Amino acid sequence: MSSHRALPPLKSLQAFRYAAQTLSFKKAAESLFVTQAAVSQQIKTLEQTLSVELFERHTRQVVLTSEGQYLFDYVEKAFGLLEEGVKGIMEDPTPNTLVISSVPSFSSRWLVSRLGRFQAQEPEINLRLSPSIDLSTFADSDLDLCIRLGRGQYAGLTSQLLFKEYLVLVCHPSMIHVDQPIKEQLLNIPIITDTGPDVRHVWPVLQRFLDLYDMPMKSHLHVADSTSLVEALLSCQGLAMMRYGLVYELIEKGQLICPLPIYMKSQYDFYLVAPAPHFKYQKVMTFKRWIEQEVKAIDSSWATYLKMHPEMEEVRV
Amino acid sequence: MSSHRALPPLKSLQAFRYAAQTLSFKKAAESLFVTQAAVSQQIKTLEQTLSVELFERHTRQVVLTSEGQYLFDYVEKAFGLLEEGVKGIMEDPTPNTLVISSVPSFSSRWLVSRLGRFQAQEPEINLRLSPSIDLSTFADSDLDLCIRLGRGQYAGLTSQLLFKEYLVLVCHPSMIHVDQPIKEQLLNIPIITDTGPDVRHVWPVLQRFLDLYDMPMKSHLHVADSTSLVEALLSCQGLAMMRYGLVYELIEKGQLICPLPIYMKSQYDFYLVAPAPHFKYQKVMTFKRWIEQEVKAIDSSWATYLKMHPEMEEVRV
DNA sequence: TTTATAGTTAAGAAATTCTTACTTATAAAA
DNA sequence: TTTTATAAGTAAGAATTTCTTAACTATAAA
Known part of the structure; x- marks a missing residue:
């Protein structure tokens, strides 16, 4: 296939695009910085090459025919792509x-x-x-x-x-007593989650690591975003799964600790x-x-x- | 947004399209029914308006720069859309x-x-x-x-x-003896399936209707398409779920029957x-x-x- | 009835795109 | 090595397309 379907004059398609966008030859003409007569002629040319009526002419306004609407969907997308491609390739318009x-x-x-x-x-x-x-x-x-x-x-x-x-479990250091068994302590600390994509892994990981099969997730605090989550952690409200990159400074300063020696590679x-x-x-x-x-x-x-x-x-x- | 990013001359984009497709200004010129010089000039115009080099010129061949490749992806798609839209709207090219x-x-x-x-x-x-x-x-x-x-x-x-x-269960009439209990008979008839989208419903429906919970699907014949399936049905090889529209004549002629008084509305x-x-x-x-x-x-x-x-x-x- | 608006048309002006004719560069053939 | 053939670049002017001007039509609103 792909035989030579010669396209109609490209400028007529461009004129059609603006005319169909605004449903006004006059406004299209302004957009293109030409006279209204030029647009009128371009549309006529296009309609003649296609032998299809693209607009219904009423007084002081034009509306698309169904063929016009069909064509417009394609033309609008096509010129959008051209603009996008050209924009991407041009010199940086705002280098500062x-x-x-x-x-x-x-x-x-x-x-x-x-x-x-x-x-x-x-x-x-x-x-x-x-x-x-x-x-x-x-x-x-x-x-x-x-x-x-x-x-x-x-x-x-x-x-x-x-x-x-990397994802680590973190909590405030005051929440863990190093001289007592870690497992029972953790079970009494609420889990805090935000809306991040790794939330769903917290409980399965804990469950597996602490051998807590069959036990449902306990108390559970949900916050809106990771900023609130960090605040909740710092105010001793519980335990959370966090991206290391977002809390490493708090860990380095000792404001947060990892109560369990485990980490996960994030999927993201x-x-x-x-x-x-x-x-x-x-x-x-x-x-x-x-x-x-x-x-x-x-x-x-x-x-x-x-x-x-x-x-x-x-x-x- | 959507300020007036004026596009470069549209013909230069079209010339670029063919040149990038063929990696040859000469071939592009043939496609456009113009001389090679015309294409060369159009490409130059485009490169100057964008202030970007689109092709690396080597002797007897040109290759796209990375910017050229980027632009080409958009230009190719865009002109493809224009062609598609225009094709859709034109008069029927082959009315006979x-x-x-x-x-x-x-x-x-x-x-x-x-x-x-x-x-x-x-x-x-x-x-x-x-x-x-x-x-x-x-x-x-x-x-x-x-x-x-x-x-x-x-x-x-x-x-x-x-x-x-509508989907019905069908089989050859000789496979059912009306004077014996239907349920046991059906259980001894193999189910025939093809690759259609409703196949997966056959067994659940039978299972529910015959109260056969827990019982796995029994003998089971898989054929390539619905033509083979009909042939298998006619030669008494089993029971199948069929679209009524494809077998209604066989049912009317009595060559196939519906052994169970149930039907399903197809999802398709x-x-x-x-x-x-x-x-x-x-x-x-x-x-x-x-x-x-x-x-x-x-x-x-x-x-x-x-x-x-x-x-x-x-x-x- | 008048005025203003939006679109159409024709003719010629303006701009663009193309061809011709030549040039360059180089790979392949002699 | 020289010659030939191929693909692309360039300049000038021809050809074509596109635009403007200036008229006209139709009709909604004043």
């Missing part, structure tokens, strides 16, 4: 403003406190942190880069591993994700170099922790 | 040839035997029956219409219900499906009228069967 979106837990627990340093180091770059939004908004926003927790597979986007994540890791060409923007490369440097602290903290706690053992779900 | 694709069971058990009548009635129309293929092939084939078993939801396509399907029905504009083609409208007429025989046969067998009872899965 870097817009980043990050998952809330990572922003609040890690990123924001370090961004000051980045700003100091790169005063030229005007940094903006955007709340976590849908990845599809790359198409029509000024977003430069996302930080996402996931598996690194994002349709149409390029992702680069930022760091691997942190990634930088953006349309491929964004990674060539100077400002993005600078940020990437910086954050990779900063992130090394997490990796080396984890390595150190494992070295100091040789009893730590990986468990699988 | 009707190409239909149907699910094999429906073609072989019902459609082919009736098509002769359609041909006789509409000698102008040259009918072709295509083996069941993927719906996506509407884009680049000469397919006019599909007959599909499903739920009537097909992305980007319009579907029209052809008839509702038969639909005519095609891109919306195809339903306006004269030949498609003619065929649709004809098949809807023919299909009434199935509906009325079912109504009659239910009237003559008031003991028939609907069961749910």
